[in-house]
Amino acid sequence: MNLNTNFSNSILSALLDKNIATKTEFTPQLIANAPHEKLKHHLEQELRTCTSFTFAVAFISNAVLTDLKVTFADLARHHVSGRIITSTYLNFNQPKIFAELLKIPNVEVRIADADSDFHAKGYIFNKSDYQTFLIGSSNLTSNALIQNYEWNLKLSSKTEGRLAEQINQEVEKQWQKAQPLNQKWIDQYAKFYSENVSLSSPTTPFQLENKSPLTPNRMQQAALKALINLRSEGQKRGLIISATGTGKTYLAAFDVRNYRPRKFLFVVHREQILRKALLSFKNVLGGPADDYGILAGGTKEIDRKYVFATIQTLSRPDILNELKANTFDYILIDEAHKAGAASYQKIINHFKPEFLLGMTATPERTDDFNIYELFDYHIAYEIRLQDAIEEKMLSEFHYIGITDYEYEGQVITDNTPLKHLVSRERMDYVEQQIDYYGHDGDQVYGLIFCSRTEEAHEVAQIMTQKGHPTVALTGEDSVDNREATIKKFENGEIEYLVTVDIFNEGIDIPKINQVIMLRNTESSIIFIQQLGRGLRKSEGKDFVTIIDFIGNYQNNYMIPIALTGDQTLNKNSLRNKISINQTVGLSSINFSEIAREQIYNSINNSNLTLLTKLRASYIDLKNKLGRVPLLVDFQKYGSTNAQIFVDKYENYHQFLFKMHDQQALTTLEDSFLRLISREFLNGMRVHELILLQDLFTNNGKYSKNDLITELSQMGTYTDVATITSLEKHLDLTYYQPNDSKKYGNTAMINLVENTYHLNESIWNSYQNNSYFKKLVDDVITTGLINSKNYDLNTKFTLYQKYTRRQVNSLLGWPTDQSSAIYGYKEKMGFCPMFVTYQKRADIPDELNHNNVFYNSSLLSWYTKSPRRLDSNEVVRLLEGNQNNTIDLLLFVKKSDDEGSDFYYLGQVDFDSDSVEQRYRTVKGKEKPIVKANLKLRTAVKYDLYLDLID
Incomplete structure (x- = not known):
């Protein structure tokens, strides 16, 4: 399908018939700042994929410009440049904005004629042979890109299209009339601004000393x-x-x-x-x-x-x-x-x-x-x-994570010698970055954190020599000297304070508007303490800029933990936190390409479930509760994800054994805990949990009819395959021999005259062993809590993650055949399709199908080889999908680094026009393969879509 056809179908789909398949992101769409789809996300994504760009916006805020500087710097590395045309309309743009714009080397800026009442809001991105436009109501401000309910139309066009021609001509007309931005113009505007513009009220300090009467927030x-x-x-x-x-x-x-x-x-x-x-x-x-x-x-x-x-x-x-x-x-x-x-x-x-x-x-x-x-x-x-931050109790912050200085072609690591950490070359780099990313307000009040006392003193000396009055304060300084220095800092006599750890807590300097981190993140607690030094609100300060110089450190994985508060120790969760730039209220978290890659590598290479880490999490919660915590406590208090203990130790009793907090269990009791923990704790299917709960509260017996009625009243599905699957999971006939052995090789329930009977030994243990009873109840309770993450009405919930093994189970297939599920498998009216979007370089050719998301609703897909258009399997899938006798279910993960689970993206259909015979060379021989495009019935939510294709 050529480019012209793609555009034609996109226009027809948008304006005539939504069911027409579109192969690319050319389809016009409205962007209104939904929870998972901010205009800021679209803007950053288009910047990352363009060859050049033009912004035509009346208003620009310093906060959002600080965020975008990270992307602009990445573009400069790839020799991509752009233009911005803005204005002095209503005197919204302060002189500082223009000074900050002038710092961006790969962006040319012009100022619209003051008499033109320039109030445009448009963003143009040039691609190889087409353009994408974002036009609507959003200026380049944090509120407009993140929070406000805005209307912005995203559309694409060939450059020879009439609308594209009209937009480009209008932009060029304004550009030619506009005044180039330079320092002379900024100086003149600053003089006019100070003499004529009444500044709006400064940000009110959080502590409302001047208001009467004082009332609690x-x-x-x-x-x-x-x-x-x-x-x-x-x-x-x-x-x-x-x-x-x-x-x-x-x-x-x-x-x-x-x-x-x-x-x-x-x-x-x-x-x-x-x-x-x-x-x-x-x-x-x-x-x-x-x-x-x-x-x-x-x-x-x-x-x-x-x-x-x-x-x-x-x-x-x-x-x-x-x-x-x-x-x-x-x-x-x-x-x-x-x-x-x-x-x-x-x-x-x-x-x-x-x-x-x-x-x-x-x-x-x-x-x-x-x-x-x-x-x-x-x-x-x-x-x-x-x-x-969400409650706006603290100052807005803009975190910038960038790569540290390169020494001999390598980014600084844990082992880089101290002399290179404080070298003049490194400090030249640091000075360039802190000047580029800047600060809020007219004067910098900066705080620099270093790793060592010697380094702090050398940094202070070099910064002062560079014209930035800087003083180092460490534990060696007396309290009187610290307080005198802080007073000078607050009075503006000193630009920067450099410290190692004495400012982690107990210091209150609201004026701080820039925090520089020149040290490894060794503790998420200390990271938050240091970041927090700049979060107090202060008159004349709208936000604090956090610039983190990220080296190639082993524990970079702590950065997303600290910034987002995600203590689950779940790698997938942490990777998701940095896949796209995050927002917390109007605050933002931004990483450069290289810094993001360094954190990804740290997450992938770190063992987050080391016993030492789990023990620390366990002891902290034990201290907090004053007793041995249960799995449900970890779920309730946002600590380590309870599933991690089961994934690593197969049941919580085995972990408690490591903590020396366990009590005695028989082999059968341990096997039963292993079964219910591994299979049902995740809460993906509530059926087994409900039956177990009913059996333990009804003397080990429960009617099958009563169970089905109860499940129906809950609003969940009760098809025959699912109920049969439930029974096979609990009588162990579902499992392969290895798993059945782990679970005791003994049926845990039996169905007698339409009544479920719990294994007699398990029932006796539950009655007589309070420790066993507590652990069993804990699994059931935690599983029921986890079940709230899933839609009870369906077997699979959009955007939740599933392994092949879990899909096999939830589909109600009679036995565990997950080891035989490769790319896809059709059985009992279902065909789950598993796609690893980014394949490893070492994967065999016959498995390395280059899947492509053409847009958030269309994905290319390949059969196994050898397959032809008339192969029984291919014909059965195509006809089954067309006749609605086979449901195609799509599961996608970004890469094998993300583990064995896949996002569920919903049901899909074959685009019949795209089905074609292809060939692939495998070990020197040409093998037939069939390619088809999959149309997603529900478009992937935008933030996940960006994560997958990034």
């Missing part, structure tokens, strides 16, 4: 209610976990206002934080100044109603001896994760308040101290970074 309201409920249950201790910058201090003040204590104590580790906290409490509580006292350094005001103390002073024996155990009825420990230290333990053991509250952003510790136990395992409320 939504997060604080929920937390306050949780604290009231906790105390109403008679609890004496509680923990608040809340991301940095979300108003923990004000939350505490609101709770103290609710509680009305006779005497209150606030404990913190630094006097600077203490004095800021006192002011915040005054804003909320009011009252006379002499109600508030400080216990720090040489100040000893312990007779006040509200006492604010540093741990260093409070823990002194002479101070504690003056204070009785019941002196304070409400005590608050700030940065409560530090409470394992001896000084904190001393005061906690000394005082007996009516209520003890701990507050922290990072309860996960690398030491053995259990913060949860200290607060009686009562987590009153929790809000993490991603939630806080």
Whole structure:
């Protein structure tokens, strides 16, 4: 099918008959910023596949320009350039925007005539022999590309098409009339702007000190209610976990206002934080100044109603001896994760308040101290970074992940010598990148994180020599020196602070608008702490730019874990997180091509399920709960995916054995747990779980008719093949010998006179072994929770992932034949088709079929070889699909690196016009093969489509 035919069919499909098959992405479509299809995704994808581009947009925001600079830089590497024509219409574009545009070497910019009222919103992408247009209501701003309900039409045209000609002529006319952007023009515009344009109100700081009366925000309201409920249950201790910058201090003040204590104590580790906290409490509580006292350094005001103390002073024996155990009825420990230290333990053991509250952003510790136990395992409320950003409690951020400096042609690795980490050549590269990606606001307030103290001092020296006043602050500096330096930084006398780890927490500098990471990501906790330094809102700051210089490090896989909060240890999930640039609210996560490849390699090459990692996750949750966690706890609390324990150890009992937390099980009990965990925990089919639940609650017996009625009332399918399959799974006749042996070679149910009977030994164990009962119930409960991820009405749920083995099972085939399913297999009216989109280079020629997504609704497909158009198999599939006697089910994965499971993309049909005889050379011999295009009944959602074809 030639290009002209493709365009013709696309136009006919869009304007005349939607059922006409279109082979390419030429079909016009409306883009309105749906959850899985943002205009930003389309824009970035078109940029990645174009030979040149032109943007004609009236308004441009610094935030979205920061994001696109990553893509522009990748295009420059491939010698692709573009043009932007913009305007001064309504004076929306600030002078800084034009200065930032001038930094992009492969983009030529012109400014529309001021008298033209230029208000266009169009994006043109030139391809090899056609063009794609995005035209509609969206300017180049974050809201317009991500969040707003917009109407934008995406269409493609041959360059000789009338519409393309009209658009191109109009753009060229405007381009020729427009003023080229240069520094002289920017200086003149900046002078006009400062003299004539009234700036809109700056961003309001999150902590609303100037508003009266102060009221809790939504997060604080929920937390306050949780604290009231906790105390109403008679609890004496509680923990608040809340991301940095979300108003923990004000939350505490609101709770103290609710509680009305006779005497209150606030404990913190630094006097600077203490004095800021006192002011915040005054804003909320009011009252006379002499109600508030400080216990720090040489100040000893312990007779006040509200006492604010540093741990260093409070823990002194002479101070504690003056204070009785019941002196304070409400005590608050700030940065409560530090409470394992001896000084904190001393005061906690000394005082007996009516209520003890701990507050922290990072309860996960690398030491053995259990913060949860200290607060009686009562987590009153929790809000993490991603939630806080979505709720707009924190500053918007734009993360830029780019490759680090290359030394001798290789990107910096774990083993690169220190002298090369701080070489002048590397710092030249760093300076170029931080200037290119820039910052919000007129002046930079930058924070640089390094790996070593020596490196920090050298970086500071080189940056200062380059004209960027920079000071290194490390653990070797005194508190007084740190505070004096920070004051100079806040006053604008210093551009950058360089540190190793002292700014990970406890430092509050809202003005920070650029964070530079020049170190390996060794901990997702520390990564978030460091990123969080720039997330406090500040007057005149709309967002913070995070520039991460990513070397070729083994643990780069931690970056998507930290940025997205995905702690599941699931490789597929992590790869999906970086496949396309992510958004969190209006914040964004952007990776350059090379950096994304480095992270992919790290994910693929890392063993995320090492016992050490699983043990750490287990111990953290055990500490949090105060007991041995179950699989259901991992699912509920967003920790490691419960399925990972089963995939690695076959049942949770075997993992608990590794943790020395197991109890005794018989061989049959262990085999039964292995069966239900491996086969049913995923929740893909609810039928077995419901039957097991019914058997265990009905003395080991349950009517088959009652089961079918129950399943029907749930709204799930009850066809004969599925019910028979259920029975074969539980009487073990479905499995191949190896699996049957693993499961005990003993039927776990028997059907007698239309009634299911549970294996008598299993029933006795369930009644008499509480440990076994707990693990069985845990699998069933977790499986039922997982089943909520699937559509009960169908055997397969769109966009969920399935292995060949799971497909074989869910189709109700009598025995496990998954090892014989290669590209496809037709049986019992179904033909699942498995496509690995990107084939390995070493795969045999006879299997290496080059599948191509022509668009999100059309995929090329090949039969096995040797096959001809008149082969029985080919005729049966074609006729069966045409007569609706065979359902074609499409399963696709990106590559073999992603494991053995495939995305289910729904039912497909053969495009009869595309069926043709082809030939493939296999080991020097020509073999016949049949090619056909598959028409997807449901177009692939756009973000997944981009992931698959990338």
